[in-house]
Amino acid sequence: MAAAGRPRHRRLRIVLAVLALLFALWAAGLADFVRRIPGPGMRDEGTADGIVVLTGGAERLREGLRLLAEERAPRLFVSGVHRDATLAQILAYVPEYQADRRAAEAVACCVELGHAADNTAGNARETAGWISDGHLKSIFLVTADYHMPRSLLEFHRALPGTLIKPHAVFPEDSVRRDWWRRADTLVLVLVEYHKYLLALLRGLFDPGPAVTDGPHEARQTAASGPALP
Template sequence: MTLLRRLLLVVLVFGLLLIGGLMRFVDTVARQAEPPPGQRTDGIVVLTGGSGRLTTAIRLLDAGHAERLLISGVSTGASKATLAQSLTQALPEHLLARPEQPGIDVPALMECCVDLGFEATDTAGNAAEAVAWATGRELHSLRLVTANYHMPRALVEFRRQAGSITILPHPVRPDFLRVEDWWRHRADGFFLLGEYSKYVAALIRMRIEDQIDGWLKADS
């Protein structure tokens, strides 16, 4: 019975820590806001994989929030032309440049000011790809555009690899996820639990790698 009680206590403590951590994570996601209007960076990097990210990034580029944009994690079959076509279809009609109205000229922006990154297959790869891009172009600050639920994990990876490059988070709120009342919707709850688990895994991996680096430096 004593062993059983101890086991139940461990399970209870673990469950409370999990719930507490998840609630703090969700609160962080819900409280995220866009940077103040007019705040500019040297470059913009947008991570593929969710609705609204690319349209947000191209609108920021068109509005002059940076001079150049990296789309990181592009599939090998994509090109500037296919992405321009998709963005043109996704943007509201009244925002697009037409002969009779000013607006966003997506193909022109793609040609002049957008770079595509094909190497990244995960968030750590996105960070490595973006930092290499920024370093090669001597950019000292990046506006990071990704979904609000993905931003905490993305910031862990980006800030670890960024060095002296400043990272400005610009979260995008996806239409499919209801963060404010997630506990009312089972699908949203399980989705956020999965994202929280990935976030914790990224933190643990980062600390393990830092510890190993510390041991290697001490031995050298």
């Protein structure tokens, strides 16, 4: 009777050991992911050939336009814009341009919208087409701090020959040192971490650079009519 129970106990110990190992790997990966989330002092202060803003918050667009105004790069590309949205509609989310038509017209020549992407991998593919069209060698990548690790993973995969300079913004739900103490940031980090893991796994089956979508959609001007964002 006792002898019959030994294999069962041995299997249980093996299962528990495997689960403990998997949890340790998961926790180590989470720690590495959090380490990759940039802080306020981790921005590149140089210049680049272009600026890429990933949609998802007015702070991102505002920061991209600030870089453009400071002549840190001559062109700005906003990826993942709603198909019906125009530049005028997008600029309406930025107070500095909302009531200043001249300011909006001043940047219309240098801001382009991409309408094809609906996720981060799509952002990278869409941007690859824009970079290929413009023969750019370097970009500022503007997105939220918690979104930056996965964005860099996708962009490095799609743009192996491009210098990518991460330029994070820090919205109200940005990741702080005590992120685990608040339910909202805890959920945010865990969700983003698992999306990051899925992106890593997808790269194991498709490690090469992403295929571009070809030339990006035509530039929208500040004088264009209104559309849903």
